[in-house]
Amino acid sequence: MATRRRIFSFVFVMMMMSFTVSSGNCSPKIYKVGDSEGWTAKDDVYYAWAETDHKEFHVGDSLVFEYDPNISDVAQVPGALEYEFCDYSSPEAVYSTGHDVVTLTEPGFHYFITSNQAQCALGQKLEVLVIHDPSRPVPPPTPSKNLPVGNTYKVGDSKGWNVFDTNFYSKWGEEKQFHVGDGLIFEYDNEASDVYEISGDLEFMTCDPTSPVAVHKTGHDLVRLTEPGVHYFITSNSGxxxxxxxxxxxxxxQPKAAAFPNFPKKVDLSAMERLNNWLKTFIPQPHH
Structure with a gap:
């Protein structure tokens, strides 16, 4: 009896350990890029970091980039060529808060660089291979991907995001009706300016960029309007x-689709049927 009880206890412990390991594998992981060194310019440090401890990045995991936002940022670029040559002219996303959490939502290679080309050339760039683990749930797409595409407006029309006139953009915005799903395109010289979406009227009035909702600085930024209400955009260049x-x-x-009544479908009558119907109009109807 004692032997049977010990065997049962051993089997139970092994089952619990197996359950714990398998459960742990299903949980998304959060990696601080560079560990204690953070996101900085050091030769080959991120290649070694990604290889250390045989890291495996899965769909649903997150990368945390920590750095000084006054001298750097994080640009996710689309391919190995942009990564190799530190080309950030067409990024998939740009982050610049100094504490950016990037969730890996798709399998494949993901490339991250800084738009500070000198620092990128010194080694501030990261390449990771993301694999899909079927045991993990795939994170849902961001709300903006679920929105229907509305109208797209180029801010400032032909003048772009470059006019220094206190009333120009106020008048430009008042002439249009914006709805959820519409997009704004900001075009400008990204070496002289940027676009900060801020949260309130006070920040807008005082040109305060310290707590932005989002930051864009590619020089050709498409911003989707995903929520109703007032949206504020400024440049971080206070002057x-x-x-x-x-x-x-x-x-x-979002405007509702117009509802049309269900009219009966048009019947396409042959020439003979139309003639017969016309002749029937001359036949006197019986009286009851």
């Missing part, structure tokens, strides 16, 4: 902002 390089737009809810 430009105070001179008028800022935009406030009112976004209405």
């Amino acid at each position: 430009y902002c105070e001179a008028g390089l800022k935009l406030r737009v009112m976004v209405g809810p």
Whole structure:
């Protein structure tokens, strides 16, 4: 009896250990890029970091980039060529808060560099291979991907995001009706300016970029309007902002599709049927 009890206890412990390991494998992991060194310029440090401890990155895992936002940022670029030559001219995404959490939502190679080309050339770039683990749930797409595409407006029309006039962008925005699903394109010289989406009227009035909702600085930024309400955009260049390089737009809810009554379908009658119907109009109807 004692032997049977010990065997049962051993089997139970092994089952629990197996369950614990398998459960742990299903949980997304969070990796701080560079560990204690963070996101900085050091030759081959990120290649070695990704290889250390045989790291495996899975769909659903997250990367945390920590750095000084005054001298650096994180640009996710689309391919190995852009990664190799530190080309950030067409990034998939740009992060610049100094503490960026990037969730890996798709399998394949992912490439990250800094737009500071000198630092990128010194080694501030990261390549990771992301694999899909069928035991893990795939994270849902961001809400903006679920929105229907609306109208797209180039901010400032032909003048772009470059006008230093206190009333120019105010008048430009008031002439249009924006709805959820619409997009704004900001075009400008990214070496002289940028686009900060900020949270409130006070930050807008005082040109305060310290707590942005989002930051864009590629020079050709498409911003989707995903929520109704007032949206505020400024440049972090305080002199430009105070001179008028800022935009406030009112976004209405997504317009509902017009409802049309169900009219009966048009019947395509033959020439003979139309003639017979016309002749029937001359036949006197019986009286009851």
